[in-house]
Each structure stands twice: as structure tokens, then as C-alpha cells.
Amino acid sequence: MREPQFAPKEERDTGRTHEAPEPAHAADDPLAPHLAAWRAAARARGLAVDELDEGADHLRAAIERELVRGSALEDACARAVDALGDPALLASDRRAAQRSASISRWIGSCLAGAFVAGFLGWNAPMEGFLDGRSLALVLGLFVTGLWASFGPTTTARALLGRGTTDATETVAVLARAYALAWTSGVLATLLGAFVELSMLSTPEALATGLARAALALLYGALLAELVIAPRRALLGARA
Amino acid sequence: MISQRLATASTIPFVLALLAEGESYGYRLIQRVRALSDGELDWSEGMLYPVLHRLTREGLVEARWDDEGGGRRRRYYRLTAEGRAALDAERAEWERVQHALAALWSPRHA
Numbered sequence: 001m002r003e004p005q006f007a008p009k010e011e012r013d014t015g016r017t018h019e020a021p022e023p024a025h026a027a028d029d030p031l032a033p034h035l036a037a038w039r040a041a042a043r044a045r046g047l048a049v050d051e052l053d054e055g056a057d058h059l060r061a062a063i064e065r066e067l068v069r070g071s072a073l074e075d076a077c078a079r080a081v082d083a084l085g086d087p088a089l090l091a092s093d094r095r096a097a098q099r100s101a102s103i104s105r106w107i108g109s110c111l112a113g114a115f116v117a118g119f120l121g122w123n124a125p126m127e128g129f130l131d132g133r134s135l136a137l138v139l140g141l142f143v144t145g146l147w148a149s150f151g152p153t154t155t156a157r158a159l160l161g162r163g164t165t166d167a168t169e170t171v172a173v174l175a176r177a178y179a180l181a182w183t184s185g186v187l188a189t190l191l192g193a194f195v196e197l198s199m200l201s202t203p204e205a206l207a208t209g210l211a212r213a214a215l216a217l218l219y220g221a222l223l224a225e226l227v228i229a230p231r232r233a234l235l236g237a238r239a
Numbered sequence: 240m241i242s243q244r245l246a247t248a249s250t251i252p253f254v255l256a257l258l259a260e261g262e263s264y265g266y267r268l269i270q271r272v273r274a275l276s277d278g279e280l281d282w283s284e285g286m287l288y289p290v291l292h293r294l295t296r297e298g299l300v301e302a303r304w305d306d307e308g309g310g311r312r313r314r315y316y317r318l319t320a321e322g323r324a325a326l327d328a329e330r331a332e333w334e335r336v337q338h339a340l341a342a343l344w345s346p347r348h349a
Contacts, residue, residue, distance in 0.1 A: 029309070053304075053312045054265065058284060060311070061266040085285035167328035168251050172297035175321045235328055 031060055034077045042087035051090055059084060106148055113144030134188060134216040141184035142177075142223065149176050159231075170235060178228045185220015189213050241279045250282070250290050252333055255318065255326040258300060262317035265291060291316055299325050 035056045042052055059080050066076030116139050146155045150173055157166075158173035192213025196206060257268050268291075269282050294300040299322035304312050318326070 050314070054288070054314045057264070057307070057311060057313045058266045083284060085283060089285050090288055167332050168255070168294075168297075168299065168325045171321055171325040171328055172299055175298060175324075232324075235324070 030073060031063055031077075034063070034073075035060060038081060045086070045088040046091035047087050048091075051087075055084060055087065055090065108152070109144045109147035112147050112152070113140040113142075116140045116143045129215065129218070131212045131215045134192060134212060135219050137188040137191065138181075138184045138216050138219045138223065141187055142180050142220075145180040145184065146173070146177055149173075149180075167235075171232075174228060174232045174235065178224050178232065181220050181224035181228055183220070185217040185223070188216035188220065192216055240281065241276070246280055246282065247286065249280075249333075250286065251294070252326070252329040253280075254287070254290055254294065255299070255322055255329060258316055258318040259323065259326055262303075262315045264313055264315050268316075294322070298322075 038059060039052050039056055042055060047055065059077075062080035062083060063073075063076045066079055067073065071079070116136070146159075149155075150158070154169060155173060158170040159177065193210060196209030196213055199205070199209070253272055254268065257263060257271055263271070265284065265287055269284065269287060272280050272282055291300065291302075295302050295316070299319060300316050301319050302314050302316050304314055307313050
């Protein structure tokens, strides 16, 4: 058998070699050495295990199709790997996705959330069902989560419906927003309850404090059901 | 052959619609769209997989691994409830475009 040709085209062209330390494969599987060679080359280009498995499965299917059409094994391998393209591109897509959820985005989202919470919470009124601090905390957590998930531009575009909207993107953002609204309410309630319970030196204020903390859950629910859910329903109605 | 620009624009609705038929994997999706378009739409793998992974990250599609035997694993994708909502939204948009173009290009209009 000739040397496996299941490496990216430029490596075949340049004659560079690579090791193929892949798992043991069936001895009667003629594709296995080619797939192992591709995996080794692709791994060197930064593909993760899942991407390697998916790429190898894709290549096997493509080669088998070429073989059914009557191609020689080496030709089938070469065509399939050329069609798949440079593995580095697949890895770069993953890296781009990871970058999008990078530390800088988290810092940005936390700052945005803190700004919203601080802005609303500053001298916040506390009357009846209106507790500014709880509302600020819920909105702060909500903004932080959405910003961290999608970034400011996509979030604003989907929530406000301005600019170039992408239906798929909007559905994804609104689904996350709905879940985040509820989650923010629950988290803010728990945080508020912890704060109130830590001040047991003034037990007479405990009941009021816990009631205020529970308001955060109400705010989260209102945000989810009265703000986000109608927007989702409107999108569904348009569809 | 359909232009790359239009092929790229229609990738997401195609992927969502194909997965609405049932769960599938990358290679089969490429073959299916090629057959549906009589070979006019020729997706590249480098275009499809990033889209599938993006849709998975966004929760519109979910993926599972299946053991195919012989140490082979295959990743199957299927639509989530949110994915179906996204498909409905995409379909509505494309139907509006189709309707407008059909009206513009109809013999009566000409």
C-alpha cells in the first residue's frame, strides 16, 4: 500500500510528513491508516477530539462514496480531503467562538451589569411593590448574562429589533433572555435573602428584608413573562 | 450553479429545514441539499460544520454522538423547540422575499 494521502493538500504538495499516533484500528480496514494520517495532521492544526471524530467520520463517508463510484483508494482519499478543506479553518471557527466568550467579554458584561445595577440602585425608591435595589440587581444580572452570551451588538439588535436583524439570531437571543430573566430573579432573591439573614442583629427588620428579597423573583417573572415572552410570541405570530 | 452569496445566505434555513425532517449528520446534509437542488447547491464542508456548531451553541440544534461500531463515532444533529421557532421565522422571511420577487417578475407586472 502507498503512504496514506489523507493529509491536507498543502502537506502532500510540500512533501512534509507527520506522525499518525492514532488509536488502533481494524487490520482489514483499508481506510484506517488514511484516516489516522488525516487525524494526526488535523490535530497538529489545533482540532479538538470531537472535531477530529466528526471530520474523520465525514471523510470516511466521502471516501466510501468515491469508491462506490469506481475511484481508486488514493484518488478517493485525495478528493475527499480536498473537499473537506483546511482543518485549521474548522479549528479557527471554534477558537473564534471561544474568543467570543472570552475574559474580555465577561469583564465587559460584568461592567455593563454593574453599571445598570448601580445606576438604577442609586438612591432607589422602596415603596410597596417597588424596590429599586432588587430591580437593579435583577436587571444587572440579566444584562450581564445576555452581554456575556451574545455581546452588546447582537443583544441590542435582537431585543430592540433595530438594524439588520437575523431571524435565527433573534430567536436564540430571546430564548436565552427569557431563561435569564427567570434565573436573574431567582439569583437576586437568593442573594437578597443571604444579605438579610446575615443581619440577624436586627431581627425586627428581617421579615421586611426577606419580603423585599422575594420581590426580585417577581421582577424576574415580570421581565420574562411581560417583556420577553410577548416579543417571542410576536416573532412566532409573524412566522 | 447557484452563486456562493446566495448559497451562504440560504444555509441556515436549509439546515434548519433539513433537520426538521429528522436528525441527521453533516455528510448526509450535504448530500441531501445537493440532491434537492439537482446539484445546483454544492455546500462545502468548511461552510456547513461551522454553521452546525454555531446553531448548536445558540441552542437551536442539539448534537449527540452515536457509536457506529469499530471505534467510529458519528455526531447527529437535531432541531430543538427553539430551532423550530427559528425555522418558522426564517420561512416567513424567505416567503416574503419569494412573494415580492414573484410579484415583480410576474408577466402581468412586466
